Amino acid sequence: MTDPTLLVLTSLADGDKHGYAMMLDIEQFAGTKLGAGSLYGAITRLEKCGWIRPVGTGERRQPYAITGAGRAYLEREVADLGRLARTVAERLPA
Amino acid sequence: MNWITFLYPRAWRERYGEEFSALLEDAPPGWTGVVEIAWEALKMHFELMNRRAFAGCVVAGLAVAAFVAYRTPDKFASSAVLRLSGSADVDPEALTSEGAKLLRELLSRTSLSNLMQKPGLDLYKTERQRMPLEDVIQKMKDEDLRVSVLPEKPGSKEFAIHIAYNGPDPKRAQDVVETLVRRLIDEHQNSQHMTALRLARQELTDADAKTAALGTRLEVLDPASHPKTGISPNRPAIILAGLFAGIVAFFVVSGVRRHVWATVAGAVASFATWVLVVLYLPHQYVSTSLLQTDSSATVQSFVTNRELLAIIRDAAVTQAAPGSVKPGDIRVEATPEPRGLRIAVRSYDRFAAQRANQTTISGLVEHEARRRMAQGLPVRGPVTPWVEVVDPPSLPVRPDTPTFVLPLPWWIVLAGFALGAGTVARLRHNRPVPIT
Numbered sequence: 001m002t003d004p005t006l007l008v009l010t011s012l013a014d015g016d017k018h019g020y021a022m023m024l025d026i027e028q029f030a031g032t033k034l035g036a037g038s039l040y041g042a043i044t045r046l047e048k049c050g051w052i053r054p055v056g057t058g059e060r061r062q063p064y065a066i067t068g069a070g071r072a073y074l075e076r077e078v079a080d081l082g083r084l085a086r087t088v089a090e091r092l093p094a
Numbered sequence: 095m096n097w098i099t100f101l102y103p104r105a106w107r108e109r110y111g112e113e114f115s116a117l118l119e120d121a122p123p124g125w126t127g128v129v130e131i132a133w134e135a136l137k138m139h140f141e142l143m144n145r146r147a148f149a150g151c152v153v154a155g156l157a158v159a160a161f162v163a164y165r166t167p168d169k170f171a172s173s174a175v176l177r178l179s180g181s182a183d184v185d186p187e188a189l190t191s192e193g194a195k196l197l198r199e200l201l202s203r204t205s206l207s208n209l210m211q212k213p214g215l216d217l218y219k220t221e222r223q224r225m226p227l228e229d230v231i232q233k234m235k236d237e238d239l240r241v242s243v244l245p246e247k248p249g250s251k252e253f254a255i256h257i258a259y260n261g262p263d264p265k266r267a268q269d270v271v272e273t274l275v276r277r278l279i280d281e282h283q284n285s286q287h288m289t290a291l292r293l294a295r296q297e298l299t300d301a302d303a304k305t306a307a308l309g310t311r312l313e314v315l316d317p318a319s320h321p322k323t324g325i326s327p328n329r330p331a332i333i334l335a336g337l338f339a340g341i342v343a344f345f346v347v348s349g350v351r352r353h354v355w356a357t358v359a360g361a362v363a364s365f366a367t368w369v370l371v372v373l374y375l376p377h378q379y380v381s382t383s384l385l386q387t388d389s390s391a392t393v394q395s396f397v398t399n400r401e402l403l404a405i406i407r408d409a410a411v412t413q414a415a416p417g418s419v420k421p422g423d424i425r426v427e428a429t430p431e432p433r434g435l436r437i438a439v440r441s442y443d444r445f446a447a448q449r450a451n452q453t454t455i456s457g458l459v460e461h462e463a464r465r466r467m468a469q470g471l472p473v474r475g476p477v478t479p480w481v482e483v484v485d486p487p488s489l490p491v492r493p494d495t496p497t498f499v500l501p502l503p504w505w506i507v508l509a510g511f512a513l514g515a516g517t518v519a520r521l522r523h524n525r526p527v528p529i530t
Contacts, residue, residue, distance in 0.1 A: 019113060020120035035127055037134030040114050044106065044138065061120075062113040 004034055004042035009051065009074040012066040016055050019043070019062070046070065098128060101135035103142045143348070151344035152337060159336020166332070168324030169238075169260040172267035174275050175316040178282075179252035184309040186251060192285070192310050193253060197241060198386045198434075199281050200274060203485045206231050206239075209277075215269060217261075226491040228382075241274075254315065264321045271318035282312040377493030379444035381451040384485035385458065386434035392462055392481060396435060397428045406457035410439075414453040415446035423447075424454055434484070444490045451487035 011017060011025045019039060026034050046052040051070030056063045096115040099107055123131060180189040207227055210217040221230045244254040257274050261267030387393060407421035423440040437454050441447035459481060
């Protein structure tokens with residue numbers, strides 16, 4: 001999974017995080033080092049779609065939280081990925 | 095705010111700039127990171143821009159380019175090749191000298207102005223009405239006429255002369271090349287005739303005559319071609335330029351729309367400055383002349399001997415234009431083909447520029463004559479003079495204003511945006527601009 005938007009949503013699924021925390025978290029769970037440009041590109045798009053929102057009191061290190069719509073989107077995507085993974089497992093010879 | 099955030103659109107910076115800078119402080123990017131951020135910033139510009147306006151600007155740019163590309167008349171290139179060869183008696187140096195003499199006659203101011211005004215050709219009619227003849231001739235030499243000597247082995251007793259002309263229609267391009275070829279042949283015959291005459295009058299020895307024009311032969315290898323297809327304009331390049339201009343125009347218009355008054359004020363201020371500069375900056379004039387010689391030693395002796403040049407320049411200033419021309423205003427440069435010297439004198443007084451040019455030529459010629467006499471060399475060659483004024487010092491008609499003043503549109507645009515940007519920087523406020 002390398003889509004920055006899915007990586008950001010996954011990172012926020014277990015709690016609010018600011019940019020640097022997301023970067024470290026993504027590196028840990030996905031093994032992908034997301035660049036600052038890609039990370040903030042994804043944050044911009046996700047906020048525009050209403051899938052994440054800024055939280056806190058206007059600090060420089062701005063934390064973000066996943067919204068209900070974001071969580072629903074992530075669940076749909078994960079379900080799709082799960083189906084795809086099962087299909088691949090069935091079709092690949094053992 | 096980190097400098098790299100300035101690669102992003104302003105609206106984005108106002109929303110995310112501070113937190114993005116904080117992230118960069120926690121995780122400073124390496125050079126690959128900088129490239130990644132620059133790429134993402136570019137993508138953000140495209141994501142946040144007004145796509146309709148962008149498409150409109152691109153279409154407008156393409157439309158203007160298409161109009162220009164298809165309205166620009168075609169140019170057709172005609173060319174011819176001649177061969178100048180020498181008999182067994184001819185010294186290769188004398189052959190080269192004869193070739194150089196023919197070419198300088200062909201490319202002289204008188205020859206080219208006659209060519210332009212020849213009935214049936216009438217070249218550069220519009221330009222001749224608007225510009226001094228000097229400038230039109232220069233334009234012809236720079237843009238449309240190519241006369242080159244095709245290189246042969248050193249010491250060879252033949253070389254080829256290639257003549258090419260780009261004209262507005264195939265027939266006229268061919269006619270121009272035909273006329274030039276005919277002139278070259280006539281000039282060669284004339285030179286042979288004069289040599290024969292001097293030989294008959296016993297002004298020349300038989301050996302001298304054989305090593306000069308009488309021992310050479312000029313023949314046409316390829317007559318003037320009739321071009322079938324045009325060589326310019328490069329229409330795909332113009333269309334591409336239009337596309338690029340459209341994209342640039344979009345970004346310019348986007349900037350101007352947000353800060354319209356600052357930009358207009360900047361443009362007006364710069365225009366006013368330009369008008370003042372043009373009104374109060376005195377115009378300079380440049381008088382040019384061209385000397386040609388049969389010896390590269392002559393050219394080298396002038397170009398490399400700075401002390402000598404300084405003496406000649408000082409004499410020219412003192413004798414011809416004290417107070418109007420400074421020694422540094424006189425430039426003497428070597429011209430490779432045809433071999434010679436180009437003299438350019440710059441002055442606020444156009445008559446002084448011409449006078450100083452004439453005096454410089456006299457100084458150069460006088461010095462060279464003394465040098466030759468001191469070395470026991472002939473002051474004049476067997477047939478051709480050792481140095482010839484091909485283009486006499488011109489009396490400049492149009493001022494050659496300093497290049498930073500011209501061209502006007504660039505000055506306005508550049509200065510306008512510089513002033514506009516400065517004003518915007520001063521007036522910048524912190525009102526957030528929503529990302530749409």
